[in-house]
Amino acid sequence: MSAAGTSAPLLELRDVRVAFGGLTALDGVSLAVPRGRVVGVIGPNGAGKTTLFNVVCGFVRPDSGEVLVRGEPLRGHRPHHLAALGVARTLQGLGLFGQLTVAENVMAGAVRAPRAGFLPTLLALPRADRRERDLRAKALAVLDRLGLADAADLPPGRLPHGDQKRVVLARALIAEPALLLLDEPAAGLSTAEISELTGLLATLRAADQLSVMLVEHHMDFVMGLCDDVAVLDFGRLIAHGPPAAVRDDPQVVAAYLGEAAADG
Amino acid sequence: MTHFLDLTLTGVTDGAVYAAVALALVLIWRSTRVVNFAQGGMAMATTFVAWDLVHHGHSYWLAALAAIGVGLVLGAAAERLLIRPVERAAPLNAVIVALGLLVLLQAGAGMIWGGQLRSYPSAFGIKGFKPFGHQLLFSPDDLFMVASVAAVMLLLVLLFRFTPLGLRMRAAAFAPEVSRLLGIRVGRLLTLGWALAAAVGAVAGILIAPTTFVGPSQFDPILVSGFTAAVIGGLDSPVGAVAGGITLGCALSYVAGYVSTDIGAFAAFAVLITVLMLRPNGLFAGHAERRV
Numbered sequence: 001m002s003a004a005g006t007s008a009p010l011l012e013l014r015d016v017r018v019a020f021g022g023l024t025a026l027d028g029v030s031l032a033v034p035r036g037r038v039v040g041v042i043g044p045n046g047a048g049k050t051t052l053f054n055v056v057c058g059f060v061r062p063d064s065g066e067v068l069v070r071g072e073p074l075r076g077h078r079p080h081h082l083a084a085l086g087v088a089r090t091l092q093g094l095g096l097f098g099q100l101t102v103a104e105n106v107m108a109g110a111v112r113a114p115r116a117g118f119l120p121t122l123l124a125l126p127r128a129d130r131r132e133r134d135l136r137a138k139a140l141a142v143l144d145r146l147g148l149a150d151a152a153d154l155p156p157g158r159l160p161h162g163d164q165k166r167v168v169l170a171r172a173l174i175a176e177p178a179l180l181l182l183d184e185p186a187a188g189l190s191t192a193e194i195s196e197l198t199g200l201l202a203t204l205r206a207a208d209q210l211s212v213m214l215v216e217h218h219m220d221f222v223m224g225l226c227d228d229v230a231v232l233d234f235g236r237l238i239a240h241g242p243p244a245a246v247r248d249d250p251q252v253v254a255a256y257l258g259e260a261a262a263d264g
Numbered sequence: 265m266t267h268f269l270d271l272t273l274t275g276v277t278d279g280a281v282y283a284a285v286a287l288a289l290v291l292i293w294r295s296t297r298v299v300n301f302a303q304g305g306m307a308m309a310t311t312f313v314a315w316d317l318v319h320h321g322h323s324y325w326l327a328a329l330a331a332i333g334v335g336l337v338l339g340a341a342a343e344r345l346l347i348r349p350v351e352r353a354a355p356l357n358a359v360i361v362a363l364g365l366l367v368l369l370q371a372g373a374g375m376i377w378g379g380q381l382r383s384y385p386s387a388f389g390i391k392g393f394k395p396f397g398h399q400l401l402f403s404p405d406d407l408f409m410v411a412s413v414a415a416v417m418l419l420l421v422l423l424f425r426f427t428p429l430g431l432r433m434r435a436a437a438f439a440p441e442v443s444r445l446l447g448i449r450v451g452r453l454l455t456l457g458w459a460l461a462a463a464v465g466a467v468a469g470i471l472i473a474p475t476t477f478v479g480p481s482q483f484d485p486i487l488v489s490g491f492t493a494a495v496i497g498g499l500d501s502p503v504g505a506v507a508g509g510i511t512l513g514c515a516l517s518y519v520a521g522y523v524s525t526d527i528g529a530f531a532a533f534a535v536l537i538t539v540l541m542l543r544p545n546g547l548f549a550g551h552a553e554r555r556v
Contacts, residue, residue: 057445078444079441079444079445080444080445080447080448080449080450081447082445082447083446083447084447088446089445091442091445095439095441095442095445097434097435097438097439097442098438099434099438100431100434100435100438104431104434107428107431108431108432108435108443108446108448109446110428135428171446175446175447
């Protein structure tokens with residue numbers, strides 16, 4: 001790895017601009033996720049949070065600006081390149097495979113695992129079989145870590161919503177990513193589940209040196225978990241810093257609560 | 265009783281071929297949600313290649329291997345060059361492209377090998393087994409047909425159920441966008457799905473060729489039977505495709521034996537309609553969402 005690779009932030013966006021027709025979704029956003037940090041992106045609906053994620057994932061191509069991973073600019077990257085870069089993303093809509101079991105869902109996330117060749121697989125040779133068992137063991141270990149070992153052979157649709165969100169997390173974690181992108185991880189969770197999730201992410205981060213970038217509406221969750229918070233409003237980054245500073249920023253207050261009435 | 269046994273054995277043998285064609289259709293439906301109407305034409309083309317080799321004195325087995333190899337390439341090429349460009353368009357576009365491919369293959373085969381029917385050798389003897397002095401309508405070659413289709417189905421089930429590659433193929437088929445995010449090369453797997461399907465179709469072509477002979481449009485009726493078998497099985501399940509094929513084969517055999525040999529096609533459609541009325545998603549479908 002180059003010298004730049006070790007000191008550069010894991011993920012960096014430089015002056016990213018995206019417009020859909022006349023609508024500017026991202027207007028010159030620069031943002032970095034340093035190693036081992038948890039960065040939260042917040043903002044009102046339509047502020048450009050999901051577009052930001054889609055740019056990082058390669059679903060949306062920026063009109064200008066660049067995305068760098070470990071200091072290396074990504075050129076023409078596509079969604080399937082992310083896993084190889086050590087980036088895993090969860091989706092707002094879960095995106096679980098309803099027709100596969102929970103364990104199979106998690107196994108499908110492990111593309112970086114050594115894979116058997118096509119012919120051994122097709123002929124069901126012992127080597128392919130052994131790798132399949134290794135992969136399953138790995139999936140079960142991740143599920144166990146997230147407290148889902150009992151659900152391994154159920155279809156995900158049979159689990160409560162909170163558990164399904166943990167399956168999504170397990171599927172992202174089995175790829176052993178360096179950076180985890182979480183799209184509204186707390187959405188639809190109860191207060192108890194949210195504090196459970198906060199604890200879980202804090203543990204994972206400490207144990208795996210995981211960097212996280214998350215988009216979220218739930219303020220307490222973001223303020224409790226993140227090292228840095230970035231606030232988007234109409235595609236512009238209006239504040240960026242530690243949670244406490246961002247919370248009191250007059251621009252952020254205005255974006256969330258509306259402009260203060262002029263003193264009369 | 266012997267009559268019933270004979271009809272059943274004939275039904276199972278015919279059904280094995282329907283099952284093989286149904287397997288090919290199911291493989292493509294699973295991966296790209298397209299009903300490949302060119303399947304009969306692709307099997308015809310690969311069987312003509314095999315016929316050419318046999319005709320020039322090569323062994324049956326070499327010809328069979330060549331047909332499967334050509335099938336793999338033909339299937340992959342069809343997906344990459346013809347289906348990929350219409351992947352995001354309306355489903356009807358892919359159907360029309362497949363029909364176009366069928367016409368192209370039939371015309372091409374006519375130009376290369378001519379329009380007349382060619383006979384094709386069978387792998388084993390076609391003289392029926394004769395256990396305990398009873399002459400059965402079931403020959404070593406029939407046994408080979410049934411065993412071949414069973415082996416193909418078993419390999420596919422092993423591939424899909426018990427290997428990481430099969431898991432990825434299923435994931436890519438069910439949710440391509442999510443799979444891409446997970447790092448799965450969805451495009452490659454779709455190509456692989458088509459290649460496998462065409463190879464299975466090539467096996468079906470070789471198995472049926474001794475009975476139907478080889479000609480440019482000789483496999484069209486087989487596609488109808490295979491499609492019926494696949495729909496009976498629910499279009500999504502390899503095991504369902506084989507069960508559908510055997511069910512259809514036996515039903516048609518009983519109709520031919522007890523009623524009349526003239527109403528085979530009618531009986532096939534009657535079976536199809538009955539199944540669709542009672543179990544609209546087929547006998548083996550696990551879920552209900554459909555795009556077509």
